[in-house]
Amino acid sequence: QTVVTQEPSFSVSPGGTVTLTCGLNSGSVSTSHYPSWYQQTPGQPPRTLIYSANVRSFGVPDRFSGSILGNQAALTITGAQADDESDYYCLLYIGRGIWVFGGGTKLTVL
Amino acid sequence: QVQLEQSGAEVREPGASVKISCEASGYTFINYYIHWVRQAPGQGLEWVGIINPSSGKTTYGQKFQGRVTVTRDTSTSTVYMELSSLISEDTAVYKCVREDYDSRSFDLWGPGTMVTVSS
Numbered sequence: 001q002t003v004v005t006q007e008p009s010f011s012v013s014p015g016g017t018v019t020l021t022c023g024l025n026s027g028s029v030s031t032s033h034y035p036s037w038y039q040q041t042p043g044q045p046p047r048t049l050i051y052s053a054n055v056r057s058f059g060v061p062d063r064f065s066g067s068i069l070g071n072q073a074a075l076t077i078t079g080a081q082a083d084d085e086s087d088y089y090c091l092l093y094i095g096r097g098i099w100v101f102g103g104g105t106k107l108t109v110l
Numbered sequence: 111q112v113q114l115e116q117s118g119a120e121v122r123e124p125g126a127s128v129k130i131s132c133e134a135s136g137y138t139f140i141n142y143y144i145h146w147v148r149q150a151p152g153q154g155l156e157w158v159g160i161i162n163p164s165s166g167k168t169t170y171g172q173k174f175q176g177r178v179t180v181t182r183d184t185s186t187s188t189v190y191m192e193l194s195s196l197i198s199e200d201t202a203v204y205k206c207v208r209e210d211y212d213s214r215s216f217d218l219w220g221p222g223t224m225v226t227v228s229s
Contacts, residue, residue: 001172034214036214036215036216038155038216040155045205045219045221045222046155046205046219048215048216048217048219051213051214051215051216051217052213052214052215055213055215057215057217087154089154089155091155091157091216093214096169097160097169098157098169098171098172099145099157099160100157100171101147101154101155101156101157102154103154104154104155
């Protein structure tokens, strides 16, 4: 069974930089997995941040960036702000029409 | 206005089935895939399945194979998701999501439908 892995939690200081990662138990993540990233605060619907590994969705600040780092997808937040404190989910396409979400990372800004 | 509207909350007993809907408006229905994603209380996002509204072709997550059926009605631009043999762990908010298959972007989320399974 395919499992998408994310750090359960992460902490960053205001103004700092943090990189969240998204891995695959069956091997390396590449652009063919169309990695995407979603931000969700409690009680709110998910907000699409990044798709196709590194394309920012319309209206997303450029302090959010996506990339492939080694064998994982990565979401980097540069200059973290208090309202970046959220849950972050990655999503991968694993083929044959099937997509899998990671378990999510709870980001704390303090 | 480009949006996805979903049907209202549902309550079912264990073992029953539920069918919820997602109506698209403001864009050409057959030009975008529709996914179903669920989120149990306090839990993460879980991918359920996808339909190509143009062809009607579906794919489901392994966990839901045999229990979920996604269909569409192109005359009303509506996608339906039916989940059968409900258990308490199916209690969740079910969201429909539009995918632009050129960019592979999940670019439009529905508000969600709460399904509660309880005796």
